[in-house]
Amino acid sequence: xxxxxxxxxxxxxxxGLLQRVGLSGRALVVSVPYAWLLLFFxxxxxxxxxxxxxxxxxxxxPFTSLIENVEDxxxxxxxxxxxxxxxxxxxxxxxxxxxxxxxxxxSTICCLLLGYPVAYAIAKADPKWRAPLLMLVILPFWTxxxxxxxxxxxxxxxxxxxxxVLMWLGIINEPLQILYTPVATYIGITYSYLPFMxxxxxxxxxxxxxxxxxxxxxxxxxxxxAFLTITLxxxxxxxxxxxLLVFIPxxxxxxxxxxxxxPDTLMIGRTLWTEFFNNRDWPLASAVAVxxxxxxxxxxxxFQNVQGKQGGHP
Amino acid sequence: MANxxxxxxxxxxxxxxxxxxxxxxxxxxxxxxxxxxxxxDDVSLSIYRGEFFSLLGGSGSGKTTLLRMLAGFERPTEGxxxxxxxxxxxVPPYERPVNMMFQSYAxxxxxxxxxxxxxxxxxxxxxKAEIAERVADAxxxxxxxxxxKRKPHQLSGGQRQRVALARALVKRPKLLLLDExxxxxxxxxxxxTQFELVNIQEKxxxxxxxxxxxxxxxxxxxxxxxxxxxxYIAQIGTPTEIYEYPNSRFTAEFIGSxxxxxxxxxxxxxxxxxxxxxxxxxxxxxxHPGHLAPGTECWVAVRPEKVTISKDAPAGSDGRNQATGxxxxxxxxxxxxxxxxxxxxxxxxRVTAPMVTRRTEMPITWEDRVYLSWRPFAGSVLTx
Numbered sequence: 001x002x003x004x005x006x007x008x009x010x011x012x013x014x015x016g017l018l019q020r021v022g023l024s025g026r027a028l029v030v031s032v033p034y035a036w037l038l039l040f041f042x043x044x045x046x047x048x049x050x051x052x053x054x055x056x057x058x059x060x061x062p063f064t065s066l067i068e069n070v071e072d073x074x075x076x077x078x079x080x081x082x083x084x085x086x087x088x089x090x091x092x093x094x095x096x097x098x099x100x101x102x103x104x105x106x107s108t109i110c111c112l113l114l115g116y117p118v119a120y121a122i123a124k125a126d127p128k129w130r131a132p133l134l135m136l137v138i139l140p141f142w143t144x145x146x147x148x149x150x151x152x153x154x155x156x157x158x159x160x161x162x163x164x165v166l167m168w169l170g171i172i173n174e175p176l177q178i179l180y181t182p183v184a185t186y187i188g189i190t191y192s193y194l195p196f197m198x199x200x201x202x203x204x205x206x207x208x209x210x211x212x213x214x215x216x217x218x219x220x221x222x223x224x225x226a227f228l229t230i231t232l233x234x235x236x237x238x239x240x241x242x243x244l245l246v247f248i249p250x251x252x253x254x255x256x257x258x259x260x261x262x263p264d265t266l267m268i269g270r271t272l273w274t275e276f277f278n279n280r281d282w283p284l285a286s287a288v289a290v291x292x293x294x295x296x297x298x299x300x301x302x303f304q305n306v307q308g309k310q311g312g313h314p
Numbered sequence: 315m316a317n318x319x320x321x322x323x324x325x326x327x328x329x330x331x332x333x334x335x336x337x338x339x340x341x342x343x344x345x346x347x348x349x350x351x352x353x354x355d356d357v358s359l360s361i362y363r364g365e366f367f368s369l370l371g372g373s374g375s376g377k378t379t380l381l382r383m384l385a386g387f388e389r390p391t392e393g394x395x396x397x398x399x400x401x402x403x404x405v406p407p408y409e410r411p412v413n414m415m416f417q418s419y420a421x422x423x424x425x426x427x428x429x430x431x432x433x434x435x436x437x438x439x440x441x442k443a444e445i446a447e448r449v450a451d452a453x454x455x456x457x458x459x460x461x462x463k464r465k466p467h468q469l470s471g472g473q474r475q476r477v478a479l480a481r482a483l484v485k486r487p488k489l490l491l492l493d494e495x496x497x498x499x500x501x502x503x504x505x506x507t508q509f510e511l512v513n514i515q516e517k518x519x520x521x522x523x524x525x526x527x528x529x530x531x532x533x534x535x536x537x538x539x540x541x542x543x544x545x546y547i548a549q550i551g552t553p554t555e556i557y558e559y560p561n562s563r564f565t566a567e568f569i570g571s572x573x574x575x576x577x578x579x580x581x582x583x584x585x586x587x588x589x590x591x592x593x594x595x596x597x598x599x600x601x602h603p604g605h606l607a608p609g610t611e612c613w614v615a616v617r618p619e620k621v622t623i624s625k626d627a628p629a630g631s632d633g634r635n636q637a638t639g640x641x642x643x644x645x646x647x648x649x650x651x652x653x654x655x656x657x658x659x660x661x662x663x664r665v666t667a668p669m670v671t672r673r674t675e676m677p678i679t680w681e682d683r684v685y686l687s688w689r690p691f692a693g694s695v696l697t698x
Contacts, residue, residue: 214385215422216405217387217406217407219413219437221433222406
């Protein structure tokens with residue numbers, strides 16, 4: 001008893017201290033993630049934004065500084081929107097953006113079409129098989145992403161595994177040119193991001209109450225129709241979560257189009273890389289990055305909106 | 315026990331007593347095994363048109379499995395089920411003339427109340443106008459006319475229960491299965507809904523099969539009850555038969571409370587049995603036909619409310635059906651009081667007595683020496 005009183009008093013003392021600095025315990029707890037986001041997201045973003053508003057120059061660092069000391073105690077802030085203007089006027093960037101969105105969209109659809117049956121099968125599997133099956137889904141993550149993408153070169157190239165097998169089977173007479181085409185990019189992205197689609201879909205499907213399907217059957221609904229009217233609509237949150245987890249990183253994807261796509265596979269991540277490392281135009285690269293972020297913020301906000309509405313359900 | 319039986323005038327009274335009446339549902343030697351576990355063990359029973367039939371039992375008694383076999387979600391390992399004369403062995407759930415109300419209600423969360431109720435009608439390709447009309451009728455039947463546009467999560471537990479009932483009724487099934495229909499409701503609402511359910515059943519004239527673990531619920535609503543224990547049927551009968559003439563120790567102890575006196579048969583005659591019981595410290599005279607050979611070990615079940623408690627020796631007693639003891643516990647419930655009496659033999663006996671007088675004037679109190687007695691028809695002779 002005495003112990004509790006003592007600890008309570010200590011607690012009060014600590015809370016009192018917090019209150020004197022103008023903080024409640026609750027505010028302190030809430031502020032931790034905000035501080036994290038501030039330090040590791042907002043500050044770097046502002047730095048990138050600052051560079052995007054500068055001009056390129058041959059120097060180290062390769063951009064003009066935001067604040068300049070013109071003379072004693074006189075500072076000058078230079079902001080240029082040249083980079084953003086250039087991005088809008090030169091077709092390259094808009095085409096790259098639209099192409100990225102297109103590739104990300106098609107890849108997301110492919111992931112959904114492939115991932116849904118897999119997630120459904122795992123969710124319907126005997127409970128003792130579910131954990132090993134999920135393990136298999138995330139197993140590829142244990143190997144380097146880069147190595148796995150390289151492995152696809154071996155599979156897709158003209159004298160690669162796929163072409164050899166198809167020719168051996170007599171389906172084709174000469175090798176198909178898949179590597180270094182957009183198709184290879186789709187295959188690469190779909191393969192790499194498939195687990196991000198399967199996992200949220202699985203968790204939604206696994207939670208689906210089986211008695212709802214029994215109720216549907218009881219009311220005269222055959223299984224295929226129950227899937228369309230009950231399972232599919234109730235798994236929409238999982239589909240949205242999976243689609244965003246695939247779509248957002250796929251839009252900015254650099255490695256896969258670089259390694260598997262041909263020179264004509266234009267994606268914004270590649271353009272950004274070229275500006276940054278080949279042209280050493282940091283400000284323009286930063287402007288592209290800022291614009292990409294804004295492009296991606298919109299889907300995230302849609303996602304959060306949907307999630308918020310989901311929260312209303314019991 | 316709330317034993318007020320709602321009158322059942324619309325249905326033919328006691329069709330199971332008429333040998334010419336054809337059963338509507340016939341369960342023939344049905345066994346269901348899950349691996350090594352036998353959930354339902356060689357059950358045979360017949361349910362007649364318009365009945366309100368209850369499957370009563372504790373958890374693991376196989377009552378829900380039996381219901382799920384009627385709905386078609388489980389297939390019997392052995393045996394057959396006939397509904398309206400048709401063998402249901404190879405009929406999938408979505409083609410059975412049966413609807414079920416689920417214990418969890420299983421309302422579709424993404425559909426409005428109306429869409430939930432209309433779901434079954436859409437499967438039957440019913441016309442739009444007729445669907446609207448029948449959904450409205452069903453909503454009115456369960457007094458939810460205003461709630462058609464709501465989603466299930468916007469309703470209270472009692473309202474969801476009604477939606478589930480409306481959804482199951484709207485297809486006008488031949489047979490309605492209800493799995494613990496009132497299980498999720500609180501006590502007060504449950505009692506109201508019991509009567510409502512019986513009224514609805516009489517109005518729509520559908521055969522109801524209800525699974526319940528609540529004996530009071532089964533007694534209140536049912537035309538007949540099948541008491542289930544570990545997969546087999548312990549007894550089938552009307553609520554009165556089950557309560558007054560239990561056929562086994564299990565049924566007697568499962569339904570209501572009961573005092574069991576262990577003993578041996580002395581006399582077994584067509585009009586009575588006489589049992590010598592050390593536990594009761596007297597000979598027990600039971601005025602039902604004796605069916606056990608003298609010398610057989612048996613139990614005599616006597617319901618607590620059939621026992622009279624008094625401080626004076628009952629007049630004109632022959633010493634049979636009479637015991638003496640000391641009052642150890644008194645529970646005052648308002649309408650009745652429960653006394654626990656320690657007999658001279660060391661056996662504890664429960665007696666309920668209606669509170670005719672106010673509590674302050676209660677003549678019997680703790681540690682009083684009392685006489686217990688009961689009439690010859692009160693007891694039932696049971697074996698295991």
